[in-house]
Amino acid sequence: MSTLRISQLAERSGVPASTLRFYETAGLLPAERTASGYRQYGPDAVERLAFISSAKLLGYAGPRGAVKVFTHARTRAAFDRVIDALHHRLTAEPEETLARGMCFPTRWDPFFKDVMTLADVYRYPTRHFDFHRRQLTLGSGDH
Incomplete structure (x- = not known):
């Protein structure tokens, strides 16, 4: 053809x-x-x-579709919703559950530690998303 x-x-x-x-x-x-x-x-x-x-x-939708759907403001709002949900789950967990820990491969991600408790695991995405939210909103003028 x-x-x-x-x-x-x-x-x-x-x-x-x-x-x-x-x-x-x-x-x-x-x-x-x-x-x-x-x-x-x-x-x-x-x-x-x-x-x-x-x-x-x-x-x-792919990365190009996401750019059309998720403007800087919508991306920031989506990250904020995820972060708020994780914070809510973190505060609902009992202290003894949050203290349990296990080994993590630190070479996979700069936010991993050698040993992470459940509290660390819950906090990890918020730190990770906060980091990327700052990256995605730099210089956008709408924050």
């Missing part, structure tokens, strides 16, 4: 042309342009569309 124009790809794949243009804009479906400006899709376009459709069925 050689190249396909947008109407041909839409017909072959069952995906509307408007969606194909959106996928191109999002960087998910590359298209070349003819001298007259028509889109031409390569031979892997049908397979790529099948993958995108499968990923959508699984609820995966």
